[in-house]
Amino acid sequence: MHIRNFSIIAHIDHGKSTLADRLLQATHAVSSRQAREQILDSMDLERERGITIKASAVTVQHIFKGETYQLNFIDTPGHVDFAYEVSRALTACEGAVLVVDSTQGVQAQTVANAYLATANNLELIPVINKIDLPAADPDGVAMEMEQVLGIRAETCILVSAKTGQGIQELLDAICEKLPPPPPPKSNKLRALIFDSIYDDYKGVVVYFRVFDGSIKSGDKIRMMSTGRTFAVSELGRNTPFPQKMQRFDHSEVGYLAASIKTLADVRVGDTITLDLDPADEPLPGYQEPKQMVFCDFYPSSSNEDGSSGKKGEFEALREAIEKLHLNDASFTFEVQHSEALGFGFRCGFLGLLHMDIVQERLEREGGVEVVQTAPTVTYMIVGHDGSKVEIHNPADLPDMSQVLAIEEPIVKIEIICPNENIGDLMKLSDSRRGVFKTQRYLSDTRQILDYELPLAEIIYDFYDKLKSITRGYGTMDYEVIGFRANDLVKVNVLVNGEVVEALSLITHKTTAEYRSRIILEKLKKQIDRHQFEIPLQAAIGGRIIARESIKALRKNVLAKCYGGDISRKRKLLEKQKRGKKRMKTIGMVSIPQEAFMAILDQGD
DSSP states (O other): OOEEEEEEEESSSSSSSHHHHHHHTEEEEEOTTTTTTTTTOOSSSHHHHHHOOSSEEEEEEETTTTEEEEEEEEOOOOSGGGGHHHHHHHHHSEEEEEEEEEOOOOHHHHHHHHHHHTTTTOEEEEEEEEESSOOOHHHHHHHHHHHHHHOGGGGEEEEHHHHHHHHHHHHHHHHHHOOOOOOOOOOSOEEEEEEEEEETEEEEEEEEEEEEEEETTTEEETTTOOHHHOOEEEEEEEESHHHHHHHOOOTOEEEEEEEOOGGGOOTTTOEEEESSSOOOOOOOOOOOOOOOOOEEEESOOTTTTTBBBBHHHHHHHHHHHHHHHHHHHTOOOEEEEETTTTTEEEEESSSSSHHHHHHHHHHSSSSSOEEEOOOOEEEEETTTTTTTTSSSGGGGGOOGEEEEEEEEEEEEEEEEEEEEGGGHHHHHHTTTTOEEEEEEESSSSSEEEEEEEEEHHTTHHHHHHHHHHHHHHHEEEEEEEEEEEEOOOEEEEEEEEOOOOOOHHHHHEHHHHHHHHHHHHHHHHHHHSSSSOOEEEEEEETTTEEEEEEEOOOOOOTOOOOOOOHHHHHHHHHHHHHHHHHHHOOOOOOOOOGGTTTTTOOOO
């Protein structure tokens, strides 16, 4: 039997999942009765948002020129935040189907995914989708692909994933054009783990691609990086419904369960081998993803003084995060303590959408309610002795007398936009401390802008403003290119004279006062009034740069005085004044959890 391993890659919302649905129907893997939209998107969250979050591996059969072909394909996400999922999927393949929307043309993530596939030496099959729409321009899109990606326009396959037009031609092209798997290098088992999920009944379920040797149900296997051994209790493949198997040979893709209960025993990118006849060396794994956006997650329930969450809820949050980390290895977590919110976790993400998805999955799949603080980025602190230390939280910044420079992450950003929005996008990028690099021609109506910007300037609302300016037609892709020293300062927020570290931020000196005023104005609305006046201040070191005050709740102590000597009124007012002064000295200001999101929205 001939085998073809490939991934479906594209920009977000270009029709990957719909194309995967049609491929399953065309190969009779699912009947018309079983068919539904986004059949491979198993999470409710994926269906609600209409996006793919997690890659899905499926095995189907196709007859080409009288011979049976086994097609193992992986439907991948399209958003820039999930590029790690795409890179893992491409490592398990020999080819890729590059899908482009005929109404939208080449987009930022199209270019990024095409380069990613080329870097893995994969054969590309270009597909132009949605040709049934009235606004479709397949010829123009084909010329864009030739100009930007170097793919010959006449090799593009025109399909409509909605109507099924061109699906058979695509299946034939996959069998004909994609290369077969390379021959095995040895007869000893080496299988690459490219994904894993947690099942309440089976434990950890591992998705793998066999590169050398074979694996059978009942075999005793070893994870080469951890050295742990397990007995395979179940082998199977998704067709797309789980189908149990007794054996997997060279180049086949499947899943295994081996009563793996401990979450740390499985690492994505590890190599599976036989315990009794191990391979000499593991397969090359994956480059670890670099988390760039960090925020804190705390249990939503806290004690009356707001100091710490219940221990049971913290443990529930820990369990939910550990399970989710197994399903999504691209985010990190470590225990964190806040005076205001108690014990929680400092988590690292690949981007803002990734952060949003992880929080929602924690609440849905883990059954916990979380409070999320504002996102921050990684900073590199350079000491006077030349030492460099990474910090993920402004609260970890050492005393400024020990700091020579603060370096922030810089990203190379590629914006694809209509010609009429070039000026506005340049103005937006310049206002975010961007450095213009190049401007490239894409087609008669669109161009590509290349900028270098600080990551801190794009993680809040840059993408939203880009979409707003271009009326949804602009797209962007970015990659971190390094760290660069800049005139950065730490702004401390003081509530009633006390520094609240959870509200601290690192920002550029020119925008420190502006951002501080926005934060204080939001805090003023969020914090309840007390019996005494509460000063809200923002300070750089010992210098106050912004201030707001929350007025005290006042009681009319003169209400009972119907006339009489003025000295009695003065005596009552003085007594009230002394009481408020004492109350201010010993009083506690409770900061509501909503206030910790005040830093998040700092739009212009």
